[in-house]
Amino acid sequence: MFEIDALRLLVTVAETGSFTKAAVRLNYTQSAVSRRIATLEHQAGGPLFERLPRGVRLNPAGRTLHRHALEVLDRLSRARRELAVLQAGQGGLLHMGAFSTANISLVPTALRALQDARPDVEVVAVEGRTGTLMERLGDGALDLAVVSDYPSGLPSADGVTTSVLCQDDLCVALPSGHRLAGSGTLDLSELREEAWLQDAYGDRPTMLADACARAGFTPRKVIRIAEWTGKFGYVAAGLGVALVPSLAAWAVPDELVLCRLTDPGLRRTVHVALPAVPLPAALKLRDLLRDAVD
Structure with missing residues (x-):
């Protein structure tokens, strides 16, 4: 219902107490601020500010929307920070899967090294058969999987690439x-x-x-x-x-x-499987898996 820029403008006007000062801070014209606040008030169903001889201040309706606007903007800010960390491979969730015997030593060794190198990356690990893991990669439910061609060949999945990790x-x-x-x-x-x-x-x-x-x-x-x-x-x-x-x-x-x-x-041949556009943390784990078998 409310645009993010409009909520940001509401917060700025409330902080500065002036349409003019808010316009300067946000690099808007004063008339543009007035129009956008008028539109916001129309969407809110009534006035949000008391017009004073010098400046403006929030009325009860404005204070209510202001409280929610602060929460929304804070959540968006945190989301941007988390996404930046995730895209840089420094943190966030990493969903990975492996077949059972890979989880005996190979995968734990690599995950231990990932924990040391990227302590803010939280790994969600699952175990499954190769066919299931490839399907989950294709569906976007996994970010990386350790799979093999045993006992009856390596299945394919749309958008999934594989590279040889080792011979077993x-x-x-x-x-x-x-x-x-x-x-x-x-x-x-x-x-x-x-x-x-x-x-x-x-x-x-x-x-x-x-x-x-x-x-x-x-x-x-x-x-x-x-x-x-x-x-x-x-x-x-x-x-x-x-x-x-x-x-x-x-x-x-x-x-x-x-x-x-x-x-x-x-x-058998053991492979690392990744989606077409892998996360940086997945690429880091792939490299650590390769180190674990060297």
């Missing part, structure tokens, strides 16, 4: 008492009799299925366990083995052993 080898987790636990490096065919812990459902192809096919066998049994803690528990109990990204090595319990695999296809 997939190892196999065995119980420490397993007959192959001391091998260091294994050929996948040596595990053809094992049950596999896996969380992917449905008929879509997976990296494990493709690798087993290359090794000349089909897993004899697949146990569907979604959470890493559950997978580790099953492996520790000798109920199966599991592919574990090297990013997750830090979280592997002591009673398990990680062995490398000879198949070069058992590797």
Whole structure:
């Protein structure tokens, strides 16, 4: 209803007590001030100032509007300051997402460095699968995401760009008492009799299925366990083995052993995904993520 410039003029006239002085301060003509105040009074439904022999002062209606005008102008001023800080990458909210194993060490290391470098940036972190994170980036709900092409490729999203962050080898987790636990490096065919812990459902192809096919066998049994803690528990109990990204090595319990695999296809690519016009703080976090993998 009320224009911001008109509210600013109201405050200035109230401070100076004069249309003429307000005109000088705001670089208006005196007649322009009179016209704009008249328009404001028309919008307010009545006079806002008492006309005195020398100058003007707010009447009750004017004092009411003046109080609200001060609040509006203060909020706008704070908004400008916050936006300036946000656009400079020095503060504000940063919404980021990552898949589960990236949150074990990689992402926390980068976020710790961001906290030190940009203490006024408040990060809102979420965890999710790559497909969901890419959708949320495309919808504008995230400012950055750490995603991967595992288990079935990297999806695309409108307006989202990706850049490679690192290559992440997939190892196999065995119980420490397993007959192959001391091998260091294994050929996948040596595990053809094992049950596999896996969380992917449905008929879509997976990296494990493709690798087993290359090794000349089909897993004899697949146990569907979604959470890493559950997978580790099953492996520790000798109920199966599991592919574990090297990013997750830090979280592997002591009673398990990680062995490398000879198949070069058992590797995933980790990417940083950003919207078309990223926030400066998102670009800073991207750089810190790159530092964390160097």
